[in-house]
Amino acid sequence: MAPQLPKALFLDLDDTILADSDPGDDCWFAVYQEFTDHLTGISYQKFLAVIHERRNWFWSDFTRGRRGRLDLPVARRQMATEALQQLGITDNPLDGPLAHEMERVYSRERDQRSQLFPGALETLHWLREQGRPLALLTNGAAKAQRKKIEKWSLAPFFDCIVVEGEFGTGKPDERVYLHALNRLGVQPEETWMVGDNLEWDVAAPQWLGITGIWVDRTGAGVPHTHRVRPHRIIQTLADLRIKG
Structure with missing residues (x-):
């Protein structure tokens, strides 16, 4: 009927x-592989866990989330910057070049996998x-x-x-x-x-x-x-x- x-x-x-949302972790794995030289001694599982922590914090606030939705590259760079800091990796604390490159790779992978x-x-x-x-x-x-x-x-x-x-x-x-x-x-x-x-x-x-x-x-x-x-x-x- x-x-x-x-x-x-x-x-x-x-x-x-x-x-x-489905390809998100696969995209971060591509980021991890591309920047392995910068992540010495850090397992993918640890890297992903910290990324998830920063992501969940970022999107937990409605106002911050709306700002992020309207400028995803900036939001992703902020998450990457905070994750790098939490992992003890030196990068410019204000949206440094490594965070920029990570965001670029992540966004490329998201576009390709959607x-x-x-x-x-x-x-x-x-x-x-x-x-x-x-x-x-x-x-x-x-x-x-x-x-x-x-x-x-x-x-x-x-x-x-x-x-x-x-x-x-x-x-x-x-x-x-x-x-x-x-x-x-x-x-x-x-x-x-x-x-x-x-x-x-x-x-x-x-x-x-x-x-x-x-x-x-x-x-x-x-x-x-x-x-x-x-x-x-x-x-x-x-x-x-x-x-x-």
Whole structure:
């Protein structure tokens, strides 16, 4: 039986359509290999553990995270600089040349390794065939997000694209969802928001009356301590084609 679909859908990009986080550790491994001479006596496991620690600290603060999303090279250089300091490696404490080179290699690897999730493109085609207007709501810098959209030729699928760096604010600011509703000419109760972030793609839209569909790729479920309760949980975008 065909699934029941809403009048319109809002879709997230990173980690919903595009596998954005998956290659992260592989990219840091490439960095480690390229700069082994500077990391004498430090195992990859130790290097990665410190990188994770600095990364988790950086993204734990909403304001700092938003600043980082809008200038990822600077954010990554800061993480690399702090990791090097923690590992006892001498580099200019204010964003030195080694941190710059590490960021360059990491960003190159991320660009090369980014991939669409299996079934994502087919699902976008299918949604268009159903005649449903679509909006893409993505946080991040304008140049970086547009580069992803262009690389995978995603723009033709969407009637509205809202990029944080272009719009001036991003999810979970209610203005993002309200703008997309207005552009598509639909009401909140006629719309689904689909994405992997419980706060941005579920809680905030639900507050406006939009149905929140959570993409739980690991299948771990909503953490017991989390207050958000999605209307529906799927593991891949392709699950939208299955009656829920």
